[in-house]
Amino acid sequence: MSAPAIPHHIAIVMDGNGRWATRRFLPRVAGHKQGVESLRRCVRACAVRGVRVLTVFAFSSENWNRPRDEVSGLMDLLAGALAREVPRLSADGVRLHFVGERSGLSERIAAGLAKAEQETAVNERLVLNVCFNYGGRWDIAQAAASLAARGEPLTEANLHGAMALAHVPDPDLVVRTGGEQRLSNFLLWQSAYSELFFSERLWPDFDEAALDEAIAAFARRERRFGQTSAQVADAAGQPDRRQPA
Ligand code: IPE
Ligand code: IPE
Ligand code: MG
Numbered sequence: 598m599s600a601p602a603i604p605h606h607i608a609i610v611m612d613g614n615g616r617w618a619t620r621r622f623l624p625r626v627a628g629h630k631q632g633v634e635s636l637r638r639c640v641r642a643c644a645v646r647g648v649r650v651l652t653v654f655a656f657s658s659e660n661w662n663r664p665r666d667e668v669s670g671l672m673d674l675l676a677g678a679l680a681r682e683v684p685r686l687s688a689d690g691v692r693l694h695f696v697g698e699r700s701g702l703s704e705r706i707a708a709g710l711a712k713a714e715q716e717t718a719v720n721e722r723l724v725l726n727v728c729f730n731y732g733g734r735w736d737i738a739q740a741a742a743s744l745a746a747r748g749e750p751l752t753e754a755n756l757h758g759a760m761a762l763a764h765v766p767d768p769d770l771v772v773r774t775g776g777e778q779r780l781s782n783f784l785l786w787q788s789a790y791s792e793l794f795f796s797e798r799l800w801p802d803f804d805e806a807a808l809d810e811a812i813a814a815f816a817r818r819e820r821r822f823g824q825t826s827a828q829v830a831d832a833a834g835q836p837d838r839r840q841p842a
Contacts, residue, residue: 600792600815600816600817600818600819600820601816602812602816603646603647603648603812603816604648604768604769604770604792604812604815605648605650605766605769606648606649606651606652606765606768606769606770607643607648607650607651607652607768607770607771607772607811607812608651608652608653608654608768608770608771608772608783608784608787608788608791609639609651609652609653609772609773609774610654610771610772610773610774610781610783611632611636611653611654611655611800611803612773612774612775612777612781612799612800613628613774613776613798613799613800613801613802614628614629614631614632614799614800614801615628615629616628616775616799617631617632617799617800617801617802625670626666626667626670626671628799628801629674630674631801632800632801633674633678633682634801635800635801635802635803635804636653637682637685638805639651639653639803639808640686640689640723640725641689642805642808643723643808644689644690644691644722644723646808646812648723649723650723650724650726650765650766650768651723651724651725651726652696652725652726652728652762652784653725653726653727653728654728654731654781654783655675656675656697656728656729656730656731657730657731657732657781657782657783658697658698658730658731658734658735658782659732659781659782661701672702672703672706675706675709675729676705676706676709679709679712680709683713683716683717686717687716687717687720689722689723690720690721690723691720691722691724691725692717692719692720692721692723692724692725693713693714693717693725693727694714694724694725694726694727694764695710695713695726695727695729696727696728696731696736696761696762697728697729697730697731697735697761698730698731698735698739699730701730702729702730710729724764726762726765731761732782733780733783733784733786734782734785736760736761736762736785736786737756737785739759739761740756740759740760741756741759744756756786757786760786760787762784762787767787767788767789767790768784768787768788768791769791769792770791770792770793770794770811770812770815771783771784771788771791771792771793771794772794772796773793773794773795773796774796774798774799774800774803774807775796775797775798775799775800776795776796776797777795778795790820790822792814792815792818792820794814794815796810796811
C-alpha cells in the first residue's frame, strides 16, 4: 500500500540552529530563538495540512553537555516561549504535551510545562509533543522501571503502553533537518516502522515548501511492515507496483 498523502503523525529532529546562527556571525542562542519561530510556522502548516500529531525534539538528554551559557539560554527560551506561545497555540486548537524527564528541570520550568498542558488539554485539532530533556533510551528504561515497580511483565505491549508517547500512535514520518543522518537518541522504540526523511535545510530555514517536500516523499513510499510488495498491493486491491506489467 502506498502511504496516505498526509501522515497522521510527523516527528522532527529540529537540528541546525547553531549553524544557522554561526553562518550569520550571531551567537548560537540566536539560532535557537529563530528555531522557535520556525516551530510556530511548522505547527500551523501541519494543522492546515491535516496532520494530527507533531512531535518535536527540542532538548536531548545529551544536550546538558553543551556549554553552560547555551544550556541556560535554551532554558530561558523555553520559559519565554511558554509565556508567549501557549495562548496562540491554544487559539489554534493545539494540545501540548511535554515529553521527557521532568525531575532534571527547574521547578519554575516544570510548573510552566504542567500549566501549559492543563491550559491546552481541551484542544483537539493537533497534538504537539515537545520532547524536552528526552532520550529514547531514557523512555525505554523509565517504561521498564514503571512496569517492574507495578509487578507487571515486561511484554512488548506493556512496554509500549508505559512509554512517554503512549497517548499517540507511532510516528509515520520522522524528519531530521540540518543534514545529519542519525537519530541521536530520538524515539528509538516508536520509530521502528517510521519512514525517514533527511533534509539539508537548517531548522530555522525549514519552511512550508520544505515540509511539503517531506510529505510528498512520504506519500511515494510503500509501507510494507514486513510483508511483500505483492501482499501489500493485494490487501489494498491495487496492482503490484514492483512487478513488471
Ligand atoms: C538543534 O540545533 C537544537 C538543539 C539541539 C537544542 P543545534 O544547536 O544542534 O544546531 P547545530 O547542529 O549545532 O547546527
Ligand atoms: C539532536 O540534535 C537533539 C535535538 C535536535 C534537540 P543534536 O545536535 O544534539 O545531535 P548530535 O549531537 O549532532 O547527534
Ligand atoms: Mg545539532
